[in-house]
Amino acid sequence: MTTLALARTGALARLLAPVRAHLLTCATLSALSAAAGIVPYIAIAEIARLMLDAPHGLSGSVWTWVGVGAASAGMRLLLFVQSSRVGHYADAKILHQLRVRIVRHLGVLPLGWFRVSGSGRVKRAMTGDLEEMHEVIAHALGQLTGAVAVIAVATGYLVFVDASMALIALGVLGVMGVFYRIAMRSMTTHMNRLIAAETRISAASIEYADGIQVVKTFGTGGRILARFDAAVRDYAEAFAAWVAEVRYSSAASRLFGSETAVLAVVTAAGLVFVAHRSLSVADLVAFLVVAVGLPNSILPAITASQGVRKGRMGAVNIERLLSLPPLPEPQIPIEPEGYGVEFDRVTFSYNGVTNAVEDISAVCAPGRVTAIVGPSGAGKTTLASLLPRFYDVTDGAIRIGGVDVRSIPSATLLASMGLVFQDVALVRDSVAENIRIGRPDAGDAQVHRAAVAAHVDEVIARLPDGYDTLLDAGGGSLSGGERQRLTIARAILSDAPIVVLDEATAALDPENEAAVQDALATLAADKTVIVIAHRLHTIAAADQILVLDNGRLVERGRHDDLLRRNGLYARMWAAQQGVIA
Known part of the structure; x- marks a missing residue:
């Protein structure tokens, strides 16, 4: 792994170290909340199985599952609120600390650095990069851990019902994962290019605003807009290149990750198994209730994983800014006696x-x-x-x-x-x-x-x-x-x-x-x-x-x-x- 890759991997963890305990608590609560959220669907599937097996009456087990489903729904809401509270507290705390660190570090940098780098890099760090870290802390972390918990609980239940059908249902999602991996293989390269162009756009926009009188006087075709035009063109070209590279793999991942695809495959395979008497209708209903809902948990996780990638890159940018050498202070300060x-x-x-x-x-x-x-x-x-x-x-x-x-x-x-x-x-x-x-x-x-x-x-x-x-x-x-x-x-x-x-x-x-x-x-x-x-x-x-x-x-x-x-x-x-x- 290259040094840059190691930096991307470790920068986010290093910056979030002061709130690691809060993040672990948030992740645990999110996982428990998501696991509790899948239980009502399992309860519905079990109630359907029980009613199909005993069509002439409601057994005590049915009411037990009703209670389990209702209790799990309430528990999910309670755990979700607590997870959100802890996550947003950690988010507010660490982003405040980072803003203070950045401002204090800017105060000790050589003033010439600001002339060379302009305000674009500072603006990017204080807004875009911190916002991407906010998405990781307050949202992506809970979505990822929740998705893992849902998949684990749902997979365990489906394997319990029928291992063969579980393998088929998960296979559809596996194909989606392969195409998603292909689509995201060069995301870091494209995002770095987009971020660089966005930084230049920010700097050029400030230059444009500062020079608006000149622009108004001499027209928009003046040389003052050349850097702005070039930055916007670079951004558009970078985005177009990314879209052109991933359009097919991204479409395929969305197709196989949709409820429709899972429903079609599970229904077709289930009917075949039912016809061959290797699967009961009651068990097929369980798959139609639980397996078909898995994409609803996975798609937010995909979005969250993209947010984590952006958060890592934002953390790298912030670390680079914080690692800029400050103006060297004298080890043995001397006060001048005159002012010549x-x-x-x-x-x-x-x-x-x-x-x-x-x-x-x-x-x-x-x-x-x-x-x-x-x-x-x-x-x-x-x-x-x-x-x-x-x-x-x-x-x-x-x-x-x-x-x-x-x-x-x-x-x-x-x-x-x-x-x-x-x-x-x-x-x-x-x-x-x-x-x-x-x-x-x-x-x-x-x-x-x-x-x-x-x-x-x-x-x-x-x-x-x-x-x-x-x-x-x-x-x-x-x-x-x-x-x-x-x-x-x-x-x-x-x-x-x-x-x-x-x-x-x-x-x-x-x-x-x-x-x-x-x-x-x-x-x-x-x-x-x-x-x-x-x-x-x-x-x-x-x-x-x-x-x-x-x-x-x-x-x-x-x-x-x-x-x-x-x-x-x-x-x-x-x-x-x-x-x-």
């Missing part, structure tokens, strides 16, 4: 082949503004992402206050930074709470002062409920520039000693851009400020400008010095000013 930032021959590669940034060295002093500029794809955002450890450097080191960031506890590291990136991140809460994320213990007056400093206070005042207005993840009615200013207020409130601004003013109009630049100038006092900018006039007054190109540091200096060198920075400046160099 040093990039020491920093190299980083996303794929281990091509370096996104290479051999970059620079010092960003406290109380000074360092700007990072360069063409698109030069590595500006990548370099800034290495500072808060969204990723760890491939080579070299980044130090804060002389301490390698890998030696600083992650909570301390992130608390030392106010981060404002191009992608605005808001939460589904009030405006005040969105700002207060930067400092959870801040009072209302401090929140208001931060909003004023970010020049967003007047915008908030126009909202229906002011600072109590609820926002969604998209910012509600706020414009892109207003949402960006809200995150700047968050950074101002945090009062972190290091401030990283990635195109923080890109979404602002010229008037608001100037106002926010003034606020950022106040924010920068006595702080280490790193600004990534595309519009060069916004960083012309920076104390130091680092110019990147193809992941390498090609120039550094102040604005006037770089213009005199007539290099890449000067050409970029001339292009933005509309001057032909």
Whole structure:
């Protein structure tokens, strides 16, 4: 058995280990309930046999079987309720634990993982995979154990009545099992392909929703829908391939697993045996009552077995997510004594082949503004992402206050930074709470002062409920520039000693851009400020400008010095000013 097959087999058992006792209880109660449920049919068959053997009166045995059937029906209901209660309790308990584990594990993963993997994988784990495990715990387990119990009890009774006829009845179901096995032989392969396509559809759907304005503006034929179309096409092709492979075997399994097939075979064989006097009419009635009902127990078990397969694959996906290595925490944590930032021959590669940034060295002093500029794809955002450890450097080191960031506890590291990136991140809460994320213990007056400093206070005042207005993840009615200013207020409130601004003013109009630049100038006092900018006039007054190109540091200096060198920075400046160099 391959490693992957072993993982599929064991992942579900490992994840369900905390509720194993509850599951065993649920399975036992389900088996007893199902066994009790078949007894009334056996009682009916026995009553029919007794009445056919004694047509002129009701013997005491008949009433005994009536009592047995009635008691079994009541017992089945009682056991079923208890089994369902235990199963759903176990389901709620373990799924709660797994959700907590997943959320906590997501909290310790490198933030760069979320950028690479997007939200599709997380959404799949938190919804689809857990839902498939829910089906196993709350439904499939009881259905499987119940089906086994029914088949065992019914088979025992039918063999007791007539072994030959029992063999014929079970043979029909055996043929059904062979065809079902053929139909399911490659289910895992097809399901993995469907799950992969479904994950891509989820990710593409989120991208589509985020980019709906672009889609509306430029039409649905734009490139933004290419990944969504490809994912849907892959899903449809995977499903069609599966259907094409199993259509005949699946149809045959349904045919031989139907009541009609069992009834036809049992009736035909029984009449032949009756004609040859090897089977009584009373015994044939027993088979028509009990054997014909077996498919009703087996078909739910087939559905349940498919649910178990899906549950195993869901468990494997969840285990893979939980096994992702967390951001390494230092074994001997060191607190920095200062907040100057040093990039020491920093190299980083996303794929281990091509370096996104290479051999970059620079010092960003406290109380000074360092700007990072360069063409698109030069590595500006990548370099800034290495500072808060969204990723760890491939080579070299980044130090804060002389301490390698890998030696600083992650909570301390992130608390030392106010981060404002191009992608605005808001939460589904009030405006005040969105700002207060930067400092959870801040009072209302401090929140208001931060909003004023970010020049967003007047915008908030126009909202229906002011600072109590609820926002969604998209910012509600706020414009892109207003949402960006809200995150700047968050950074101002945090009062972190290091401030990283990635195109923080890109979404602002010229008037608001100037106002926010003034606020950022106040924010920068006595702080280490790193600004990534595309519009060069916004960083012309920076104390130091680092110019990147193809992941390498090609120039550094102040604005006037770089213009005199007539290099890449000067050409970029001339292009933005509309001057032909």
